[in-house]
Amino acid sequence: MHDLPDTEEADAAAERYWPDHFKGVLRTALQERVEGPFLRERAFEELYRRLYAASFSDYASFCRRLAEGVVIGAENGVDETLEAIRRTLSRKKALPEKRPLAVYFWPDPFDADLTRILQREVFEEWGTHPVFRHLYEDHYTGPLSFDDFVAALAETAVSGARNGADGMLGEIYRAFLFERPLPSFRRRPRLVR
Known part of the structure; x- marks a missing residue:
């Protein structure tokens, strides 16, 4: 066998990801805005007792998990939007619509x-x-200035987050309606650029 060095860790460390530090703000702010109404209104307490009490220690942890799922849906929505932005700009087409x-x-x-x-x-x-400066200079062909270009991308990304969160709420509500287990909440892998 050939004696080849294992470069997996170095290769992984050298990968360049799309910038996503804003997701930290999304996680905290969205988590509070979803979990709070669920707890205050106690809207799902009966469902929790009947279907999910064996899986969660109390109603608060159940609501926390639901809110985490909605946050994951929002993050995945942003990632899908980023992919759409990358695809359209790589073809030198107009920005995707929010x-x-x-x-x-x-x-x-x-x-x-x-x-x-x-x-x-x-x-x-x-x-x-x-x-994003590279995308603007080398791939964008529209009339917007760089700041307007980034502002349009930001609006589109937030729209993707909102749609992703809503999609996950829809999956949760379908699970409630058909008395099924909660959907699996999985983050997409980080996007390599």
Whole structure:
């Protein structure tokens, strides 16, 4: 057998990921905005007792897990949006449209404050990252200035987060409706650029 050095760890350390530090803000702010109404309204207490009490120690931990699932859905929504942005810009096409849904499930945590906070966080992070400068200079063919380009990307990313969170709420509510186990909450792997 050939004596080859194992470079797996070095290769993994050298991978360059899409910037996603704003997800920390998304995690904390969205978690609170989903978990709070679930606990205050006690809307799912009967379902919890009947179907999920064996899996969770109390109603609060059940609500915490539901909120974590919604956050994971939002993060996955941002990742899907980033992929759409990358695909369209690599083909030198227009920016993907933000696609808000007609109706959002309760508690629709993306109020104006959260939307503004997230858009600002995304704008500040992406506006200073060289990969987005590269996308703008080498792949974007539209009329926007760089700041307007990043602002449009931020709006699209937050729209993706909102749609992802709502999609996960829909899966949770379907599990409630059909008295099934909760859906699995899995984050997508970090996106390599």
